[in-house]
Amino acid sequence: MTNDKLNHFNQRGEAHMVDVGDKSSTQRIAVAEGMIVMQAETLQRIVQGEHKKGDVLGVARIAGVMAAKRTADLVPLCHPLQLTHVDIQLKPDAKKQCVYCIAEVKTSGQTGVEMEALTAVQITLLTIYDMCKAMDRGMTMNNICLLSKAGGKSGQWHKTG
Numbered sequence: 001m002t003n004d005k006l007n008h009f010n011q012r013g014e015a016h017m018v019d020v021g022d023k024s025s026t027q028r029i030a031v032a033e034g035m036i037v038m039q040a041e042t043l044q045r046i047v048q049g050e051h052k053k054g055d056v057l058g059v060a061r062i063a064g065v066m067a068a069k070r071t072a073d074l075v076p077l078c079h080p081l082q083l084t085h086v087d088i089q090l091k092p093d094a095k096k097q098c099v100y101c102i103a104e105v106k107t108s109g110q111t112g113v114e115m116e117a118l119t120a121v122q123i124t125l126l127t128i129y130d131m132c133k134a135m136d137r138g139m140t141m142n143n144i145c146l147l148s149k150a151g152g153k154s155g156q157w158h159k160t161g
Helices: 040-048 056-069 114-132
Strands: 026-035 083-093 096-109 140-148
Touching: 026 114, 040 083, 040 096, 040 114, 056 083, 056 096, 056 114, 083 114, 096 114, 114 140
Parallel strands: none
Antiparallel strands: 026 096, 026 140, 083 096
16 A cells, blocks of 8 residues: 655645644554675675774764764754664675675554655665775675565555565
8 A cells, every 4th residue: 555645744834743642542564675785805895894984884873873863963854753762784795795784674653754754774784885985996785675664554564576
């Protein structure tokens, strides 16, 4: 089921923040993913902890958590939320020369956390890029998407395909 109504616009066509005051507070969960592809040597240095800037994945994980908490400061019509949990998983894949990122974000509230999960993935990957750009400016961030969401009036949704 999709909602084809763009609810960030009022009846006059002006952008506005959606009023969620009358919505029920429910457990909300969103999971997003993405990846950053790099040269084999770059990935090897990250995995072996040989990067001169230190623990690349550890710093990136913290950046992702911080980004999820600050999403409303970055996305103009996004509601500020009290998050109850942010989990960032980073999985290096030597065969594909990439690091996969999966972010799970939770809250109990009146609106979902999809934007927070997507922001967490983006900033986690961007932090990896920032820390490694001196040795590999050709890294690319790919396949960033929402995998699933649960909670609220619309219930559960899972990406297919």
